[in-house]
Amino acid sequence: MASTFPFARLRPLDGAVELAAATATAATSTRPEAVTALLCVLLDSVGDQPATRQAIRALPCATREWLVQWTAARLNPGLRWFEARCAHCREPFDLSLDLARPIWRAPDEALTEISVATSLGPRRFAVPTGEHEEQLALREPGADPRRDVASLCGLSPAADEEADRFDEHDLQLIDEALERASPDIADMAAARCPSCGRDTECCVDPLLFAFPREADILSEIHLIASAYGWDHDGILRLPARHRAAYAGMIARERRAQTSMARR
Numbered sequence: 001m002a003s004t005f006p007f008a009r010l011r012p013l014d015g016a017v018e019l020a021a022a023t024a025t026a027a028t029s030t031r032p033e034a035v036t037a038l039l040c041v042l043l044d045s046v047g048d049q050p051a052t053r054q055a056i057r058a059l060p061c062a063t064r065e066w067l068v069q070w071t072a073a074r075l076n077p078g079l080r081w082f083e084a085r086c087a088h089c090r091e092p093f094d095l096s097l098d099l100a101r102p103i104w105r106a107p108d109e110a111l112t113e114i115s116v117a118t119s120l121g122p123r124r125f126a127v128p129t130g131e132h133e134e135q136l137a138l139r140e141p142g143a144d145p146r147r148d149v150a151s152l153c154g155l156s157p158a159a160d161e162e163a164d165r166f167d168e169h170d171l172q173l174i175d176e177a178l179e180r181a182s183p184d185i186a187d188m189a190a191a192r193c194p195s196c197g198r199d200t201e202c203c204v205d206p207l208l209f210a211f212p213r214e215a216d217i218l219s220e221i222h223l224i225a226s227a228y229g230w231d232h233d234g235i236l237r238l239p240a241r242h243r244a245a246y247a248g249m250i251a252r253e254r255r256a257q258t259s260m261a262r263r
């Protein structure tokens with residue numbers, strides 16, 4: 001359904017936007033906070049709304065992951081190969097993936113709250129969003145992640161205490177109901193490990209490799225400014241591809257000069 005499928009618009013990407021994204025992400029302490037910071041800076045709009053912090057935090061978790069993959073693919077159009085690690089023998093291997101078309105599945109019924117008939121009576125729960133994800137990442141994890149979610153998303157005034165009293169069947173019902181009301185995204189890739197030959201599942205996190213890093217951008221700025229004498233803001237206005245290309249040419253030229261001088 002086109003109306004419920006996430007769609008977004010990126011801001012025009014120049015060095016200033018990239019540097020702002022890198023700085024905002026570096027200042028966060030948990031992954032969900034980094035996702036919020038990154039999407040707020042890089043996206044102009046999501047659906048028909050401006051990509052404000054509030055709007056990004058209100059999105060379901062899977063929709064945020066979809067946006068991370070989609071944005072990563074737009075920033076790195078040629079990116080296809082990733083290093084994955086086998087879950088059985090722990091050997092690294094190369095995995096080919098197309099991030100440009102992440103698979104997103106609409107929920108059976110898109111709801112923001114669900115009701116579950118628990119052993120304590122009917123209870124309501126909020127369907128987890130980025131805001132819940134951020135809060136969960138700051139909490140000390142309990143023995144059962146389903147209990148943590150029940151306590152965080154429970155809408156009863158005694159949700160914390162009730163989460164401890166839910167039995168196994170309650171936790172299962174709550175988990176299933178939340179899953180049915182949430183969109184889903186394929187962020188695991190199936191592969192056969194070339195080392196041990198067993199089937200393995202790899203989790204792909206574009207946050208670890210697909211977004212600009214503050215140190216890299218600053219080092220490109222330094223290289224271009226010291227070679228051409230251009231000012232900082234002028235360099236930041238260059239499209240990212242051009243900045244990287246200039247920095248690459250200068251670095252190659254300097255390497256050639258150094259090796260000539262050694263002869």
Ligand SMILES: [Zn+2]
Nearest residue numbers: 086089193196
């Ligand atoms: Zn293996």
